[in-house]
Amino acid sequence: MKYSAFNLAWHGLRNHDAWPPAWRHASPKPSYDAIIIGGGGHGLGAAFYLASQHGINNIAVLEKGWLGGGNTARNTMTIRDNFIYPDNARFHRAAVESWHTLSNDLNFNIMLSKRGMTTILMSDRDLSDAKRMVNTTSLFGAEHRIINLKELKKRIPLAESPERLPIVGGIHHPDVLIARHDAVAWGYARAASKLGVDIIENCEVTDIFYDARGVTGVQTSQGKITTRKLGMAVAGHGKQVAAMADIHLPIESVPLQAMVSTPIKPILDNVVVLRGLNTYFMQSDKGELVMGSIADPYPSYSQRGTPQIPEATIAAILQVFPTFERMQFMRQWAGVLDITYDNSPIISKTAVDGFYVDVAGSGGWKTTPLAAMMHADLIANNRPDPLIEAYSLERFSSGHLILERASYGNR
Amino acid sequence: MILIHCPHCGDRNEDEFEYGGDIEHRRPNDPDMMNDNEWCEYIYCVPNTKGWAKEYWWHIRGCNRWILVERNSINNELRKPDEGSSRE
Numbered sequence: 001m002k003y004s005a006f007n008l009a010w011h012g013l014r015n016h017d018a019w020p021p022a023w024r025h026a027s028p029k030p031s032y033d034a035i036i037i038g039g040g041g042h043g044l045g046a047a048f049y050l051a052s053q054h055g056i057n058n059i060a061v062l063e064k065g066w067l068g069g070g071n072t073a074r075n076t077m078t079i080r081d082n083f084i085y086p087d088n089a090r091f092h093r094a095a096v097e098s099w100h101t102l103s104n105d106l107n108f109n110i111m112l113s114k115r116g117m118t119t120i121l122m123s124d125r126d127l128s129d130a131k132r133m134v135n136t137t138s139l140f141g142a143e144h145r146i147i148n149l150k151e152l153k154k155r156i157p158l159a160e161s162p163e164r165l166p167i168v169g170g171i172h173h174p175d176v177l178i179a180r181h182d183a184v185a186w187g188y189a190r191a192a193s194k195l196g197v198d199i200i201e202n203c204e205v206t207d208i209f210y211d212a213r214g215v216t217g218v219q220t221s222q223g224k225i226t227t228r229k230l231g232m233a234v235a236g237h238g239k240q241v242a243a244m245a246d247i248h249l250p251i252e253s254v255p256l257q258a259m260v261s262t263p264i265k266p267i268l269d270n271v272v273v274l275r276g277l278n279t280y281f282m283q284s285d286k287g288e289l290v291m292g293s294i295a296d297p298y299p300s301y302s303q304r305g306t307p308q309i310p311e312a313t314i315a316a317i318l319q320v321f322p323t324f325e326r327m328q329f330m331r332q333w334a335g336v337l338d339i340t341y342d343n344s345p346i347i348s349k350t351a352v353d354g355f356y357v358d359v360a361g362s363g364g365w366k367t368t369p370l371a372a373m374m375h376a377d378l379i380a381n382n383r384p385d386p387l388i389e390a391y392s393l394e395r396f397s398s399g400h401l402i403l404e405r406a407s408y409g410n411r
Numbered sequence: 412m413i414l415i416h417c418p419h420c421g422d423r424n425e426d427e428f429e430y431g432g433d434i435e436h437r438r439p440n441d442p443d444m445m446n447d448n449e450w451c452e453y454i455y456c457v458p459n460t461k462g463w464a465k466e467y468w469w470h471i472r473g474c475n476r477w478i479l480v481e482r483n484s485i486n487n488e489l490r491k492p493d494e495g496s497s498r499e
Contacts, residue, residue: 239459250455253484298430300484301461307412308426341455397451 003107022186023193028200028222032060034229034379035218037205037241039063040072041181041365042358043233044188044199045372046379048106051195053373054380059197061189062220064204068185071235074303074335075365076258076292078271078282079177080117081142084133085402087390088344089140094387095370099177102369108187110179111285117176117271118147118155120320122165126276130171147172156272162319165276176271178282184368208245214353215245231356231379233372236301236336238359247350250341250396251360255296255334257305259313261327263287277316288330291317295337305334337362342401347374348384348392357393413487419474431467431477433458460484465492 001007001020011019034050036043039061050056063069079099081092103110121127127146134144152159152170161167189199200222207219208230217226234241242249264287271282281291293313296305310332318325338360340346345361358375361367374388384392390402413425435458439445445453458464461484468480481492 237461240461248452248456250451250457252457252459253461299457299459300487302485302487306425306487396455397447399447 003109022190023199026060026198026200028060028062028203028220028225029198030224031217031226032198033058033227034231035059035225035227036061036231036233037218038070038233038235039067039185039189039199039201040070040233040235041068041184041188041368042235042361042372042375043231044068044185044192045368046231046233046358046375047197047199048188048192048195049373049376050380051192051197054376056380057196059192060225061192061197061199062203062205062218062225063199063201066201067189067199068182071335071337071365072181072185072368074258074333075181075363076280076282076290077178077181077284077365078117078280079179079366080173080271081175081366082117082133082137082144082173083404084136085404086140087402088404089137089142091370091387091391092367093140093142095367096175096177098369098373099179102179102184102187106187106191108183108190110183110187112177112179113285114174115176115178115269115271115282117171117173117273118152119171119173119273119275120152120156120159120167121169121171122162122167122274122276122320124168127168130169130275134171143173143175145172146170155270156268158267158323159272159320160322165319167320178271178284180285181365188372205241205244208241208352208355210245210352210355215355227354229354229356229379231358231375233358233375235338235359235361235364238338238357242350242357242359245350245352245355247352247355247357249338249346249357249359249393251338251346252299253301253336254299254339255302255305256292256294256337256363257296257309257313257332257334258290258292259310259332260284260288260290260330261324262330264289264327274316274320277319279313279316281317289324289327295339296334301336303334303336305332341396342403344402344404345371345391346393347371347378347388348394349378349382350393413482413489415468415478415480415489416491417470417473417476417478419476419478420470423470423473427470427472429469429471431469433460434465434467434479435460463490 204221268283273280343362
């Protein structure tokens with residue numbers, strides 16, 4: 001059923017008790033043309049684009065838990081493109097663009113909001129770094145601008161310059177978006193299900209079968225399923241799943257934490273980044289301050305993270321925003337990031353024919369639609385689009401790393 | 412905050428330490444004899460164990476010695492490693 005003002009009114013008259021489920025709960029068939037492992041934004045998106053752009057409809061998405069219950073639910077919703085290396089800059093620029101039509105494409109409101117981002121610079125080093133970043137990203141079409149103290153004060157009136165680290169200026173980045181993360185998973189699931197994709201929850205992949213000609217199928221907790229094309233869009237456990245096909249992925253699993261305060265009235269439109277203090281925060285549509293920082297200092301699969309990170313995050317924010325001193329915290333959590341040595345994603349073929357991976361986005365939320373589209377294109381055509389050629393697995397042995405500073409987890 | 416047992420200093424907060432990697436991640440004996448793929452495997456494909464693993468930690472803000480710690484990466488639980496306790 002199409003979501004529209006008319007249907008909303010019609011169901012309103014009927015007490016909203018006749019809405020059909022947004023997607024079908026399917027049981028696995030014995031065979032599919034393509035299988036996607038991972039029912040988050042990237043996996044459901046890949047299934048949606050395979051069905052909508054490549055005419056492959058006999059697809060299953062296998063999810064171990066529930067839809068969008070992994071890092072799709074754990075990110076901080078911010079979509080940005082302040083990347084400086086050419087391959088990354090091009091990809092992330094296109095990724096930001098790819099969000100704009102998503103609500104229409106899916107007929108599902110992902111609550112996209114063009115908030116903009118203001119980076120607060122607190123040392124001359126920050127400032128010269130910022131100039132380099134602004135100049136570099138402008139070559140790829142990102143709209144960054146260095147702003148002076150006066151404009152910064154106007155945009156972020158709550159910021160107070162601390163004595164020890166006085167504010168020297170800022171960067172304004174109007175293109176930065178936020179979107180409702182759960183809605184992205186649900187929207188893709190609903191749209192994919194409509195196109196015939198089987199979405200199978202509580203279905204853990206326990207083994208991957210392949211022979212000399214390539215992938216032949218998977219063993220799951222709901223039985224064996226055969227396929228010749230297998231895409232993996234797993235976060236946090238990419239290494240373990242790929243190892244089932246004897247592919248060793250060059251990734252390490254590190255928690256990245258986030259936390260939210262209790263909701264307050266609207267006080268902040270921009271996403272605020274305290275560059276020298278490695279901290280960022282913004283106010284969600286619900287009114288909570290959502291804040292985050294750098295990845296944990298050691299690898300772990302614990303979805304809690306180490307307390308020194310929240311402590312440093314709060315200390316950093318209070319230095320510049322002492323007005324938040326009495327705010328209360330509601331939740332803190334961590335998502336397990338698959339981090340590559342160069343903090344850049346792997347969207348690539350593997351040594352096993354028909355097995356493709358889209359992993360290690362190092363905060364892959366912001367690229368969801370484009371990465372999913374590229375992953376689907378790779379699965380359908382068995383060759384990478386020029387936009388993702390640089391994200392191949394071979395870059396590690398050939399030495400063509402993309403050592404990106406703008407990613408999370410960079411040390 | 413996890414409490415790490417340093418055999419020289421006793422139980423200390425984790426922020427006194429730096430993580431030094433899984434002990435299974437060993438430098439190959441003869442790097443010159445390796446091809447690019449094998450070298451790539453050593454450099455980038457760290458063990459990333461889910462569950463119990465033995466690791467080196469560096470007590471950098473303490474006695475400055477390398478120690479051996481056994482940690483469960485699922486919940487960060489620690490237990491005493493059963494073999495030698497310092498890195499040579």
